[in-house]
Every structure is written in C-alpha cells, then in structure tokens.
Amino acid sequence: xxxxxxxxxxxxxxxxxxxxxxxxxxxxxxxxxxxxxxxxxxxxxxxxxxxxxxxxxxxxxxxxxxxxxxxxxxxxxxxxxxxxxxxxxxxxxxxxxxxxxxxxxxxxxxxxxxxxxxxxxxxxxxxxxxxxxxxxxxxxxxxxxxxxxxxxxxxxxxxxxxxxxxxxxxxxxxxxxxxxxxxxxxxxxxxxxxxxxxxxxxxxxxxxxxxxxxxxxxxxxxxxxxxxxxxxxxxxxxxxxxxxxxxxxxxxxxxxxxxxxxxxxxxxxxxxxxxxxxxxxxxxxxxxxxxxxxxxxxxxxxxxxxxxxxxxxxxxxxxxxxxxxxxxxxxxxxxxxxxxxxxxxxxxxxxxxxxxxxxxxxxxxxxxxxxxxxxxxxxxxxxxxxxxxxxxxxxxxxxxxxxxxxxxxxxxxxxxxxxxxxxxxxxxxx
Numbered sequence: 389x390x391x392x393x394x395x396x397x398x399x400x401x402x403x404x405x406x407x408x409x410x411x412x413x414x415x416x417x418x419x420x421x422x423x424x425x426x427x428x429x430x431x432x433x434x435x436x437x438x439x440x441x442x443x444x445x446x447x448x449x450x451x452x453x454x455x456x457x458x459x460x461x462x463x464x465x466x467x468x469x470x471x472x473x474x475x476x477x478x479x480x481x482x483x484x485x486x487x488x489x490x491x492x493x494x495x496x497x498x499x500x501x502x503x504x505x506x507x508x509x510x511x512x513x514x515x516x517x518x519x520x521x522x523x524x525x526x527x528x529x530x531x532x533x534x535x536x537x538x539x540x541x542x543x544x545x546x547x548x549x550x551x552x553x554x555x556x557x558x559x560x561x562x563x564x565x566x567x568x569x570x571x572x573x574x575x576x577x578x579x580x581x582x583x584x585x586x587x588x589x590x591x592x593x594x595x596x597x598x599x600x601x602x603x604x605x606x607x608x609x610x611x612x613x614x615x616x617x618x619x620x621x622x623x624x625x626x627x628x629x630x631x632x633x634x635x636x637x638x639x640x641x642x643x644x645x646x647x648x649x650x651x652x653x654x655x656x657x658x659x660x661x662x663x664x665x666x667x668x669x670x671x672x673x674x675x676x677x678x679x680x681x682x683x684x685x686x687x688x689x690x691x692x693x694x695x696x697x698x699x700x701x702x703x704x705x706x707x708x709x710x711x712x713x714x715x716x717x718x719x720x721x722x723x724x725x726x727x728x729x730x731x732x733x734x735x736x737x738x739x740x741x742x743x744x745x746x747x748x749x750x751x752x753x754x755x756x757x758x759x760x761x762x763x764x765x766x767x768x769x770x771x772x773x774x775x776x777x778x779x780x781x782x783x784x785x786x787x788x789x790x791x792x793x794x795x796x797x798x799x800x801x802x803x804x805x806x807x808x809x810x811x812x813x814x815x816x817x818x
Contacts, residue, residue, distance in 0.1 A: 390687050394694040405708040407757050408652055408689035412599055419574045419603040426578030431585045437575045443548045449586045451568040459557035471559055474526055474747040481749030482531045485768035497784025504772040506536040511580035513595030516545035516572055520553035527751050528594050529563045535771035540565050541588060543580060545572025574604035581608035594766060616766055620757040621650040624741055625710035627701045628657045632716035633737050638669035640714055640741050642683055649685035655692045656701040663692050702726050709760040712741045731760045785811050
C-alpha cells in the first residue's frame with residue numbers, strides 16, 4: 389500500500405518528488421542494436437523481431453483491407469457509439485486550436501507574419517500489450533488529420549496469431565488512417581525513422597510506449613527525426629481538501645496505478661481525515677480490480693502526503709510537475725491560476741482523469757517524469773511547424789537599413805552589412 393508521510397519539511401520535498409527508477413541495465417545497448425538491425429535489414433529485421441518478441445511469423449507487415457473489414461464487424465455497436473462520442477469531442481477541442489495569425493507592420497514598410505504548415509509525414513505508435521490503447525489513435529490521429537498531414541501511418545504490435553485488436557483497427561479506419569503496420573516495440577520506431585521496403589519514413593514520431601519505445605524515440609531524435617516528447621510511466625497527483633470525496637480520489641489513484649507496475653500516484657492534503665478515508669477506500673476498491681496485482685505494485689512506488697495547507701499542496705505539485713493533476717475540491721477553480729507545472733489539470737470532484745483519457749476532448753498524450761515543467765501535451769501544434777515570413781519594401785529597407793548596417797558591422801559581418809548598403813545605394817541613385 390502507499391507510504392503515508394506527515395510533517396515533511398520543504399527541504400525534503402526533492403526526495404519525495406523523485407520518480408521510481410527501473411533497472412534498465414543494458415537498455416541503451418539493446419535498443420541501439422535493434423535500431424541498427426532495422427536500418428540495415430529493414431523488413432527482414434522487423435519479421436525476425438516479430439518472431440523473437442511476439443512469437444509470430446509474419447508474411448506481410450501491412451494490415452489488409454479485409455482485416456480492417458473483419459475488425460469492424462467484431463466491434464460492438466455500443467463501443468462504436470462510445471468511440472464516436474469521444475471522436476466528436478476531440479475534434480471539437482482540437483479544431484478550436486486553429487488560429488489565423490495577423491500580419492504585423494513592425495516598421496514603416498516592413499511586414500511580418502507567421503503561418504502554420506502541416507508536417508507532411510507523421511508516424512503514430514500505438515502500444516498493444518495487455519491494454520491496447522485504441523483511444524490514443526483518436527488523440528493522435530484526429531489532430532494529425534485536422535492539421536492536414538499528407539501521410540499518416542500507424543504502427544502497433546499484433547498478437548501471436550498475427551491479429552491486431554479489432555478496436556484499434558476500427559478506430560484507425562474511423563478517422564481515415566489506412567496505412568497500418570503490425571510492428572511494435574523499438575523496432576517500430578526504427579522502421580518509421582529510417583523507412584523500410586514496406587513502411588515509409590516519416591518526419592515526426594508520436595505516441596507512448598514502454599521503456600524500449602521511449603529509448604528508441606530518444607535515439608532516433610539524435611538522428612534528426614522529431615518526436616512528440618520524452619515519455620515514461622503514467623502518473624497522477626491529487627490535491628484534496630476537506631471537500632474532496634475519498635471514494636472518488638481512491639478511484640482516480642487506481643485508474644493510473646492499473647496502467648503498469650512502474651506507474652506512480654500521489655495524493656496531497658491538508659486534512660488527515662480525508663487522507664485516511666481515501667486510503668481505506670483505496671484498499672476496498674483495489675480488491676475488485678481485474679488488474680489489482682499491477683495496481684498493487686504501482687502503489688508501492690506511491691505516496692500520501694499530509695501538508696499544512698492547500699497552498700503548500702499546490703507548491704509541492706508544481707515542484708513534482710505531474711502528468712495528470714486532479715484538484716479534488718469544491719474550490720478547485722480558485723486554485724487553477726496557481727498551477728504552473730502539469731500536463732493536464734482536472735478541476736473539481738467530478739472531473740475524473742478518465743474523462744481526459746477518453747472523451748472530454750483534451751489530449752491524453754502528456755509529458756511525464758517531471759517534463760511538464762518544460763513540455764506541453766500533444767495538441768494541433770504538435771503536427772505543424774510555424775514558418776515566418778517578412779516582406780520589406782523600398783520604404784522598409786530605408787526605415788531599418790541603418791540599424792542593420794550598424795549591428796552587422798559591430799558583429800564584424802561585413803557581407804551582412806553590404807546586403808543592405810547595396811540596396812540603399814540603388815535607392816539613392818534612382
């Protein structure tokens with residue numbers, strides 16, 4: 389069960405905010421060797437790794453239209469309707485992020501502006517494993533389509549029979565992704581980064597994964613392939629005052645703990661009774677979970693911390709920088725402006741983290757492991773780059789030309805200065 393910590397001094401917070409570390413020993417070397425093999429042997433390496441890691445002998449890496457058609461028939465109408473509710477909300481929220489930026493005249497005759505241009509080729513990684521995350525296809529595929537990416541491909545592992553979870557294929561089909569490949573793990577990241585005979589090379593790779601996938605994304609980034617963000621095990625931090633509901637809080641903690649044994653959950657409060665009741669509810673709810681052993685392992689990495697005030701809880705949370713932050717309080721809105729570091733924030737007793745994971749409309753692909761201090765979650769901006777433009781007229785170069793000449797000469801870049809001088813001279817000679 390979770391560690392309960394009281395009377396902690398601020399100077400000791402840095403210890404409490406550390407994430408659990410896993411022994412990854414030869415991780416770096418292992419992933420490098422996988423990436424190297426994919427780069428050299430392409431499809432052949434992917435098939436070898438499928439046999440080695442997934443115990444499946446693949447004749448073809450690409451999902452066929454017939455496989456998609458069969459998958460669609462296997463998904464219940466109830467699940468299809470639920471996925472469609474989520475799709476509509478995610479589309480609504482991410483469409484609102486399209487902003488036309490104004491042209492600005494910075495000086496007389498000098499006009500500057502910026503335009504968002506879609507990244508042409510993007511690759512989405514969707515984990516399989518014990519919990520195939522078809523919801524992540526919505527979170528990544530929808531903004532990619534809204535942004536206007538020309539080529540969107542998807543890699544996800546198959547099972548030992550060579551099949552992909554039907555809900556994954558249905559969701560991909562629903563949002564218009566038809567290039568789907570049966571490749572998982574670090575080898576999938578390598579395939580999208582370098583390209584193979586079957587899988588196209590992309591310019592940016594997005595999506596969560598285990599430590600091998602995360603390490604592979606870090607390594608291909610060094611080779612010039614963009615990634616969404618550093619990502620690690622899922623986490624949630626809950627701030628609760630006396631108006632927080634202990635049963636709700638316990639359920640939210642467990643919703644993250646069941647992700648994996650390396651997940652971490654935290655609850656902070658200035659009310660000892662709320663903490664104690666939360667831990668009681670946690671124990672009771674845990675026994676009813678199908679993934680209770682996974683959650684139990686995660687709880688060993690987790691903490692319940694009693695602090696002197698809610699403001700101190702907010703301060704602690706900002707230092708921790710959680711992936712998900714829930715403020716379990718009837719006064720949550722009043723604390724929102726004090727949040728500086730968090731991936732996504734859930735305000736009030738009814739704003740469960742599961743809402744953001746599935747259907748509220750915000751994106752669930754978020755920075756973990758403290759990276760919320762300097763990274764944002766996935767959004768429409770993740771699928772575009774910003775190009776700046778400037779147009780300088782004759783009047784414009786006369787307006788700013790002297791300043792450019794003086795600055796260029798001060799930096800001893802005389803060719804820079806001459807690029808202005810020659811233009812000003814021509815204007816004077818006319």
